[in-house]
Amino acid sequence: MAQTNIRLPYFDNLLAAFSTGNTEVIQAFGRHVHWGYWDDPATADGSVVDFAKAAEKLCHLVCDAGGVKDGLRILDCGCGFGGTIASLNERFSHLQMVGLNIDGRQLARARQEVIPMNHNQIEFIEGDACQLPFEDNSFDIVLAVECIFHFPSRDRFFQEVQRVLRPGGKLALSDFVPLAAAQPIFRFFDTFVSESVHRTYGDLDFRYSLNDYQKLAKTVGLVMAPAKNITFNTLPTYPVVRRLVNYMSNFGSEMNSVTGGMELISRLELVRYLILSFATNK
Numbered sequence: 001m002a003q004t005n006i007r008l009p010y011f012d013n014l015l016a017a018f019s020t021g022n023t024e025v026i027q028a029f030g031r032h033v034h035w036g037y038w039d040d041p042a043t044a045d046g047s048v049v050d051f052a053k054a055a056e057k058l059c060h061l062v063c064d065a066g067g068v069k070d071g072l073r074i075l076d077c078g079c080g081f082g083g084t085i086a087s088l089n090e091r092f093s094h095l096q097m098v099g100l101n102i103d104g105r106q107l108a109r110a111r112q113e114v115i116p117m118n119h120n121q122i123e124f125i126e127g128d129a130c131q132l133p134f135e136d137n138s139f140d141i142v143l144a145v146e147c148i149f150h151f152p153s154r155d156r157f158f159q160e161v162q163r164v165l166r167p168g169g170k171l172a173l174s175d176f177v178p179l180a181a182a183q184p185i186f187r188f189f190d191t192f193v194s195e196s197v198h199r200t201y202g203d204l205d206f207r208y209s210l211n212d213y214q215k216l217a218k219t220v221g222l223v224m225a226p227a228k229n230i231t232f233n234t235l236p237t238y239p240v241v242r243r244l245v246n247y248m249s250n251f252g253s254e255m256n257s258v259t260g261g262m263e264l265i266s267r268l269e270l271v272r273y274l275i276l277s278f279a280t281n282k
């Protein structure tokens with residue numbers, strides 16, 4: 001069993017909203033708990049149906065970056081309610097998929113919602129992405145959709161990924177990545193907003209730059225592909241999330257402000273939403 005002393009207040013609120021049958025929150029976050037992707041952000045209509053489609057699209061992009069194809073063994077770290085595995089289950093066949101999450105409550109929902117089809121096999125396991133409970137060389141692809149900022153250490157996660165990937169294997173992830181030049185601004189703002197961020201979104205670290213990723217990949221023996229910057233395509237997420245947080249938390253206005261701050265620094269491209277992929281050079 002993983003140590004679940006991680007704080008994820010937004011998941012406490014999501015689960016509370018689900019239990020009251022809040023249909024908008026369930027439609028928006030019952031499958032994926034990540035930002036949306038719009039090819040043309042001008043077409044976004046602000047509805048939860050439109051948002052859910054965009055969240056599905058973002059999941060496809062990360063899976064494409066990992067090179068998913070039929071028959072592979074795939075680990076989805078920080079798997080949330082199992083949305084990425086549900087999507088792969090519907091679109092591919094003969095996959096062996098494992099969803100790993102530190103939060104057993106999310107896994108209980110994933111096990112209920114995601115039923116294997118298309119000759120796929122699915123397991124959901126409680127554990128920490130920085131201490132993977134798997135053998136060396138046991139996966140073709142590792143995915144981590146919008147969750148690495150919660151992990152206790154990106155260094156340890158990358159070392160573990162390199163260990164469990166088979167020769168020729170790939171890691172694909174999405175993350176909020178600050179411009180290196182903006183890091184001092186983040187340190188300055190951290191002093192003022194970190195309490196609010198921790199009260200709403202929990203333990204997270206948005207200070208890892210592209211340069212940091214490049215160095216880390218090199219250190220552990222992964223080869224990084226050019227990053228895909230989709231910041232602009234994710235921007236319609238913010239009004240939807242800011243509207244929904246008002247329903248689902250006893251600190252809705254604080255969550256709204258924190259999400260608004262994130263929107264501002266994203267619009268200014270001080271922090272970029274990137275899809276990153278890495279190949280092992282074993």
Ligand SMILES: C[S@@+](CC[C@H](N)C(=O)[O-])C[C@H]1O[C@@H](n2cnc3c(N)ncnc32)[C@H](O)[C@@H]1O
Pocket residue numbers: 006008031032033034077078079080081082083084100101102103106127128129130144145146147150151152
């Ligand atoms: C923003 S959610 C993303 C969920 C999912 N990947 C998705 O896209 O729907 C972040 C996820 O990371 C998980 N998480 C946080 N720390 C973790 C850790 N150390 N090991 C495994 N999962 C973790 C959380 O429980 C949560 O499910």
